[in-house]
Amino acid sequence: MNNFLFRQIDNTGLVLFRVVFGLLIAIEAFGAIATGWVRRVLVEPEFTFNFIGFDFLQTIQGPGMYYYFVIMGIFGIMVMLGYRYRLSMFMYALMWTGVYFMQKSAYNNHYYLMMLLCWIMVMLPAHKWLSLDTRLNPSKKTSMMPNWCKWIMIVQVLIVFTYASVAKWYPDWLDATAPALFMKAKKSYWLIGDLLQQPWMHYSIAYFGILFDLLIIPMLLWKKTRLFGFYLSLFFHLFNSIVFQVGIFPYMSISFALFFFSSETLKKRFLPKKEIYVGHEVKIPKYKNLLIPVFAVYFIFQIGLPLRHWVISDDVLWTEEGHRLSWRMMLRSKSGSLTVWVENKATGERTSYKYRKKLSRKQSRNLLTHPDFMWQFAQYIKAEEQKKGNDVAVFMNSKVSVNGGPYFRFIEPKVDLASISWDHFRHHDWILKSPEDYHQKIDRSIPYQ
DSSP: OHHHHHBEEEOHHHHHHHHHHHHHHHHHHHHHHHTTHHIIIIISSSSOOOOTTOGGGGGGOSTHHHHHHHHHHHHHHHHHHTSSHHHHHHHHHHHHHHHHHHOOTTOOHHHHHHHHHHHHHHHSOTTSSSSHHHHHOGGGOOSEEEHHHHHHHHHHHHHHHHHHHHTTOSHHHHTTHHHHHHHHTTTTSTTTTTGGGOHHHHHHHHHHHHHHHHHHHHHHHSHHHHHHHHHHHHHHHHHHHHHHOOTTHHHHHHHGGGGTSOHHHHHHHHOTTSOOOOOOOBOOOTTHHHHHHHHHHHHHHHHHGGGGGGGSSSOHHHHOTTOTTTTOOSOOOEEEEEEEEEEETTTOOEEEEOGGGTSOHHHHHHHHHOHHHHHHHHHHHHHHHHHTTOOEEEEEEEEEEETTOOOEEOBOTTSOGGGSOOOTTSOOTTBOOOOTTOOOOOOTTSOOO
């Protein structure tokens, strides 16, 4: 094990990945300002639906978030250039983690992956070549890195893509119902809009997605299929970028290929002047006794956390319990209806709460179908009423549709959501049991209108 983990290998792939990754995270930060994401998600709303337990992050939201993201973007550029690499990567990781946990209305799996990669990159010697750090201090320059630096990235992305594939093994994906619903919203796309409405395209998307996620890492690992796998990766991720417009994630995924191609190939293509390390020296560091258990625990967590919905009652597609942090990417389409009632405990008077006036459009959509949003909003209403001297109960009457199916009552309308606690690892009984027929098949003989 020591010989495998601590054998020295060439660091060309890691160095190139640092440059690409730094550029992408800088684009993510500056792009969030330019596209209005920061304004819509973190400045305009009265409050955000933070991850439960991270309420203290509410205090840093508001107009100051523009400066926050500018600073993050600068740190991203510093990572790309390899200037004060450890500090800049650490600061970006810390600040992005704050962004991730302070809001979940704009939840996206690539935000979570980016957070994990940022923290992993903090620990990797990605600045030992092609960096300002080595320009300023040539003694830091080296062509070597421990083998674990490569494999920690490979294992991480293997976990991500494998779970993404397995999550698609359910009826509405296998019969292409879910892809059909996603493509219905893309009908207006220039040139490819009509093509995306074809049933054969929906099945192609469904099964290509399953097989790609499951096989792409093994294909990149095997020399005989590596180049073909890379071309498939280019097609798959560029298709996702064009059709789903998911930010930097497709390009970050393409850049993972840098850890699979040989250093000789990468040197020839990108760094012709770089020295290539060809030895097999094994260097056992002083931190070995800490490194191995830390990463063992980390990967046990990464493998175990996406499985937690199996020990929580009912179907995760219905309850949403165990959905986040589980690589359940682009799986389903949900819609809902909701009425919020606030009851004054002293007088018994019950009034309808106009929640849309308090929330952004995106927050309102999430509130309709996510029980944790409903619970948090009930806590918010209770706290606001307490400031006025009122002790209130909050009730919600909700119906939800999954993948275009019929609407069913979602939560128990007689439960005061403001008076109960939240548990991340158990089922909440006020979420009603999923109906057996909440899935609905799409008749593909009828063209979309």
